[in-house]
Amino acid sequence: MHKSSMSGIHEAPLLMSLPLVLLAFGSIFVGYMCKDMFIGVGTQFWGTALYSLPSNTLLVESEYIPQDIKMIPLALTGLGAVLAYTLNYSNVASSYTFTTSYYGRMLYTFLNKRWLFDKVYNDVFGKNALSFGYNVSFKSVDKGVLEMLGPYGLVVMFKNLSGQFKSLQTGYVYHYAFVMLIGLTFMLALVGLWDVVSVYVDNRLYFIHLVTYLIIQATAGEA
């Protein structure tokens, strides 16, 4: 902080302190003044705003609990204050020894770090979610599998296939002769073995297969 701003430090002006005074007064005395309204015998103040089970609607018992049980919150508050005073003022040396010991430090850290809930949240949910969001869903799936099976894979496939087809074109006469020989053999086989091959070649059969399939599909539901 700059020295210039330190020189301007002052108590809150009236305008600021008035609301604070009102709030402070309320925070201390509202409970005392409105006790009967909030928790008085048979009060209807809360209406249905606070839900209570039908079995608990008889509130008379809760008005007449033993006095010592009613005193427990006050006693515990006082004990807490005493404990805080003991640890922080009257027995500073022993509490220092305690918090610097191994187990004392563990306990102190555990309580001071809000039971380490943030650590649990961070390690169990936060880090995993962030890592999933990048490594799994973005890198492996979106930019990996879906891209490979989709646009990028298509591009690569066409590139490779066209490269392979292109390599058939060599310019050597004996390669062409070989291809012609294969073609001729294939044609001769087709002619010679027509009775065997025709079953697979006749495209009318495919059409009949398709139509049959569609008819079966179409009639399956209506039957």
Added chain:
Amino acid sequence: MNSSYINNMSLAFWAVSPVFLYNMVYSSNSPFLLYLILVPLVGALALFLIPSESIQLIKVVALNVSLFTYIASLFLWIGFDASSPNFQYLYQADWMPYGNLYFTLGIDGISLFFIILSTLLVPICIMLGWSSITIYIREYMVALLMLDAMMIAVFSTLDLLLFYVCFEAVLIPMFVIIGVWGSRARRIRAAYQFFLYTFFGSVLMLLAILMMYFQAGTTDLQILLTTEFSTQRQILYFLAFFASFAAKVPMIPVHIWLPEAHVEAPTAGSVLLAGIMLKLGTYGFLRFSMPLFPEATLYFTPFIYTLSCIAVIYASLTTVRQVDLKKIIAYSSVAHMGVVMLGLFSLNAQGVEGSILLMLGHGLVSPGLFMCVGVLYDRYKTRLVKYYGGVVHTMPLFATIFLLFTMGNIGLPGTSNFVGEFLVLTGCYQTNTLIAALGATGMVLGGAYSLWLYNRVVYGFPKPHYINTYADINRREFFMFVPLIIGTLWMGIYPEVFLHDMHVSVANVIQHGSY
């Protein structure tokens, strides 16, 4: 031609326009929807008559035509009868009468607001390109006006084949917009991806339409709604339509074109993609798949629920880790459209109305966010988050507007998305509690990525070694944002204005799915 002359011409045009509008709406049997489609088309043709040197005139004419279309589309809303389940403003013309195909137009409470949203976004897009588009200005305006006409047509058509034609026709101007005015060389690839993904599915839809045509003898939606298809056929049709609409929504395995297209598109392209194109898919489900194939809809509901849940969680988690401003908003759109699908397939009034409202809200908020990114990109020519910081110190107005749209994206009460998401979850909860719970995690994750994005860009310290010239938004940019802000808050605070006109139409759609 000096600018005062142009202004006088615009004023004169606006002075006589109420007469046109009055005649269009209130003369009996006037084909108002047809006029609405023709106005931007005529405007696009008129742009070709203007010499290409007078750039200012081209811009002004395009803006005025699109604004006129917008005002005219509001008259649809004024004359709309919310108590009728029938299609209104019906218009039928012979298209191919020998094939029993007619050019049928008509709207109900569902399509009404999509038309108004489309016509609202187009003038904003024209203003977006006012100074950032420097090449092919006339062609840019023509593409936008044609897109305007096509979007009105696709939302108002009542003929399946005509819907297919318009559904594909919308692709063409968008393909050009991404491919010509995009930012990097990669835009060509993105445009192809966008086109192919949508087109592959659409071909299957065309086959299904043909099959329905040969069974029913017509593609008129109103007649098809009274036709009963067998369950097997319905499943087949539903799958074919699904292939087309799912790519457009986009649902999860076919969504990768969206971040790509958004990143490469100019701001106007992103605005229309997010605002209207995505809604074409969900609108298709609502208008065609659900009422035409009710049994198949029930059959596939678990499937759609699963995909949408995956979309919500998976896309949200992916969004958190993106470093590109536009990709963040694109992925968050995938998540939001997942919520929309959850609402649609809850098949009850709350869910469906909520998802329509969420579509409309997303159609305002998401374009708003893309425009925010566009404002930054126009100034600094980068979309990477790491170069930005401390924008609130240098652009306070922009930071306020960006905050508003960020809150809208989270679904903060008081913004349109909250009402939509709340209704969707209400509807979904009645159908499947687990799915509603999973869908609700999307809202939490939405808070995570939206706030983190805003935090990184707007707060912190400015990074003067990257960005050292500063300018807040100018008057033109401010007026682009205003209608979106008003719409977002209006829909968030008093949504009944919109829901009132939907109730009967939505009930009508839903009762088609019940027995």
